[in-house]
């Protein structure tokens with residue numbers, strides 16, 4: 001494998017479950033040192049893709065190369081060089097924090113002494129030093145997730161796969177996980193993650209693909225996607241009336257685009273304040289007005305007509 005070759009290459013990759021196609025022919029390249037994301041709503045096919053990359057589920061079609069190897073033929077050699085943080089924590093609740101790492105390290109043939117030393121470094125990295133000797137059971141969800149991340153690093157992997165790394169965590173716990181993942185990124189670790197949180201994708205991903213219905217609907221850096229598929233700013237308008245449809249005709253010509261959601265109208269315009277002034281000039285009196293910058297949520301809405309998190 002040459003240095004410039006992507007660590008992961010998928011071409012027309014397909015995953016079927018019986019008659020159902022969960023991944024419908026996707027092309028992906030992940031390069032060394034980048035944080036690459038699969039962003040999409042529940043059921044988009046992100047986990048199915050991750051499981052193929054993790055060599056625990058065989059592709060139904062297309063080609064997949066990981067670290068220059070074939071996941072079906074060379075699955076165990078690839079797995080030895082991957083770190084996997086699954087969607088559901090699979091820690092041993094009866095073992096201590098440290099034991100969860102040292103026992104896992106033994107699967108990779110790492111000596112007891114090295115395992116112990118590496119476990120302590122990783123426990124410090126994920127800020128669990130004070131809990132190192134405690135059993136896992138009573139730890140908070142955020143602590144368990146950080147420990148799962150530490151466990152994924154035990155074999156010093158070339159690629160770390162993270163399936164929805166912060167789903168189910170409270171905001172503070174999410175920020176702590178993001179901070180640790182950001183540190184990993186800065187150390188040059190290649191991260192591949194799935195998420196349905198646009199803020200997570202924006203925070204962590206250098207490049208991402210937006211998935212919907214098993215297909216890739218867009219690809220780029222968060223900035224590129226926002227530039228390509230949205231305006232600089234968005235005006236969110238709420239009205240006290242229950243039905244918003246009657247406002248659409250009056251607002252349509254303001255800005256570049258309008259989206260009608262069940263509870264609000266979004267006006268897409270590079271200059272949000274000018275759009276708000278135009279709303280005022282039409283004698284419309286919204287009950288609330290918010291001008292904000294475009295996010296990946298707006299990109300997703302534009303591409304699919306739906307919001308990411310229902």
Ligand SMILES: Nc1ncnc2c1ncn2[C@@H]1O[C@H](COP(=O)(O)OP(=O)(O)OP(=O)(O)O)[C@@H](O)[C@H]1O
Nearest residue numbers: 017020021022040041042043044045046047048049
């Ligand atoms: N083992 C399976 N057998 C049958 N259908 C499956 C199986 N695994 C996944 N699917 C289906 O494939 C589709 C994609 O699922 P997948 O888990 O890949 O989506 P996802 O984008 O990761 O969403 P989530 O965030 O819910 O995991 C879903 O409709 C799901 O029900």
